Amino acid sequence: MKEEFTDQMIELLKKKDRKAVQEIYELYSPVLLAICMRYFKRRDVALDAMHEGFMKALNSMGSFKNQGSFEGWLKRIVVNHCLDTLKKEKKYQHQEIEEFHAIQEDEVEDKTIDKKDINEKKIDVSFVRDAELTSSEIIEEIHKIPELYSIVFVLFVLEEFTHGQIAAQLGIDEEASRTRLTRARKMVKKALYKRSIAVLGK
Amino acid sequence: MDNKNMGNWEHELKNKLGDHKEATDSRDLDTFMDKLDNNDFFEPKGNNMSGVLAFLGGVLIAGAAIWMLNGENSNDLEPEISPVIETQTIKTPIIISKDMETVLEGADSVGVKETSMDEDTIPAEEYLVEEKIEETQKVKHDAKDKKDVGPISNSDNSEDEPKVLPALRKRIVIISTDTTVVADTTHVKHRTREKRKK
Numbered sequence: 422m423k424e425e426f427t428d429q430m431i432e433l434l435k436k437k438d439r440k441a442v443q444e445i446y447e448l449y450s451p452v453l454l455a456i457c458m459r460y461f462k463r464r465d466v467a468l469d470a471m472h473e474g475f476m477k478a479l480n481s482m483g484s485f486k487n488q489g490s491f492e493g494w495l496k497r498i499v500v501n502h503c504l505d506t507l508k509k510e511k512k513y514q515h516q517e518i519e520e521f522h523a524i525q526e527d528e529v530e531d532k533t534i535d536k537k538d539i540n541e542k543k544i545d546v547s548f549v550r551d552a553e554l555t556s557s558e559i560i561e562e563i564h565k566i567p568e569l570y571s572i573v574f575v576l577f578v579l580e581e582f583t584h585g586q587i588a589a590q591l592g593i594d595e596e597a598s599r600t601r602l603t604r605a606r607k608m609v610k611k612a613l614y615k616r617s618i619a620v621l622g623k
Numbered sequence: 624m625d626n627k628n629m630g631n632w633e634h635e636l637k638n639k640l641g642d643h644k645e646a647t648d649s650r651d652l653d654t655f656m657d658k659l660d661n662n663d664f665f666e667p668k669g670n671n672m673s674g675v676l677a678f679l680g681g682v683l684i685a686g687a688a689i690w691m692l693n694g695e696n697s698n699d700l701e702p703e704i705s706p707v708i709e710t711q712t713i714k715t716p717i718i719i720s721k722d723m724e725t726v727l728e729g730a731d732s733v734g735v736k737e738t739s740m741d742e743d744t745i746p747a748e749e750y751l752v753e754e755k756i757e758e759t760q761k762v763k764h765d766a767k768d769k770k771d772v773g774p775i776s777n778s779d780n781s782e783d784e785p786k787v788l789p790a791l792r793k794r795i796v797i798i799s800t801d802t803t804v805v806a807d808t809t810h811v812k813h814r815t816r817e818k819r820k821k
Contacts, residue, residue, distance in 0.1 A: 437665055446652055451644035458645055472655050479664065549632065556643035559636065578633045579640055
C-alpha cells in the first residue's frame with residue numbers, strides 16, 4: 422500500500438510539489454529518524470542529519486528510476502549522509518583510539534555482575550528476550566559502547582553492510598572492520614545483559 | 624552479504640529495531656519545510672513567474688523610454704516658431720517720475736497730458752514706466768496721427784525703409800523698488816562693555 426501511494430507521490434516529488442513533500446515527510450520521517458538515532462545519541466542531532474539526508478534525496482529525485490523500493494533508496498541516502506557527517510567529525514578514524522578502548526574494555530570490572538557471567542558464552546540471551554527491552558532501550562545500550570565499535574555493529578547487524586562495504590565507508594581495511602565487530606558484539610551483549618538483569622531484578 | 628555470521632540474538636535485535644519508529648511532530652515538519660524554503664527547493668515555480676514578470680516589466684520600461692525619445696526627437700525636428708504677439712498702441716498717459724523731466728518734454732510733443740499730481744502725493748507703486756521712454760521721444764507725429772501712420776521706425780530715413788511691423792515687440796516693465804525695509808531692531812541686545820569696577 423505504501424509503495425502504491427509513493428508511486429503517485431514520486432511524480433509529484435519530481436515536480437517539487439509542496440504538498441507531496443509534506444506527505445512523504447509525514448510517512449517516512451519516523452522510520453528515518455529511528456535510523457539516524459542509531460548513529461547519534463542526541464535527538465536534535467539525529468533530526469538534523471535526517472533532514473539533511475531527506476533534502477539530498479529530494480534534490481536527487483531525478484536519479485530515482487522506480488526500479489527498486491523508494492523506501493530502501495531513501496534509507497540508503499539517509500544512512501550515507503549520517504556516515505558522511507560522522508566522517509567529517511572524524512569520530513571513528515583514529516586507529517589508536519581503537520586500541521585504547523579495547524584495553525579499557527578488558528579492564529572494566531563490573532561489581533554487579535560476576536565475571537564468569539560476563540563471559541560471552543555464558544550470557545543467556547533469553548534474559549534479553551525476557552526483559553522485553555524496548556527499541557529505545559536497546560539503542561540506548563548500543564550508544565553506551567564506544568562509537569568506534571557501535572557504528573560497525575550497527576552497519577553490520579542492522580544495515581546489513583558487508584565488511585567490504587563498511588571498510589569502504591569508514592575508510593578502514595576489512596580486517597579492522599572484523600576486529601571491531603567482534604569487540605562490538607561482546608560489548609553490546611554485555612550491555613544488554615546488564616540492562617536485562619536490571620529490568621528483571623525490579 | 625556475510626550475515627551468516629550473525630547470531631540468533633542479533634537477528635532478533637535486527638527485527639526489533641527494524642520496526643522501530645521515532646515519532647516526529649508538526650514542529651519537525653515545519654523545521655524541515657523551512658530548511659527546504661531556505662535552500663530554494665521550491666524555487667522553480669516562483670522564479671519562472673518572477674522571471675516572466677521581470678521580463679514584461681523590462682519590456683514595458685524599454686518601450687516607454689523609446690516612445691519618449693521618439694517624441695523628443697520629433698519635437699527637435701520641428702522649427703521653433705515664436706508666437707505672434709500683437710502690440711498695442713499706448714493711449715494711456717505715462718506717469719513719469721521726478722528725475723525724468725527731459726522725457727516729459729518729449730511726452731508733451733506727443734500730446735500726452737501730464738497728470739497734475741504732486742511729487743509727494745504720488746504713491747510708490749505708481750512709479751512705473753510701462754514703455755520705453757526713448758520711443759516716446761522719437762515720435763514726431765501727433766497722437767491722433769499715430770494710428771494712421773502705423774509703426775514707428777527708429778531710423779532717420781523713415782520714408783526709404785519699408786514700413787513693416789516688427790516681428791517681436793516685447794513689453795518691458797520696469798519696476799522701481801524704492802521701498803526701504805526697516806528692520807525692527809529693538810529686540811537686539813547690543814554688547815556693552817562692562818565697566819570694571821575698580
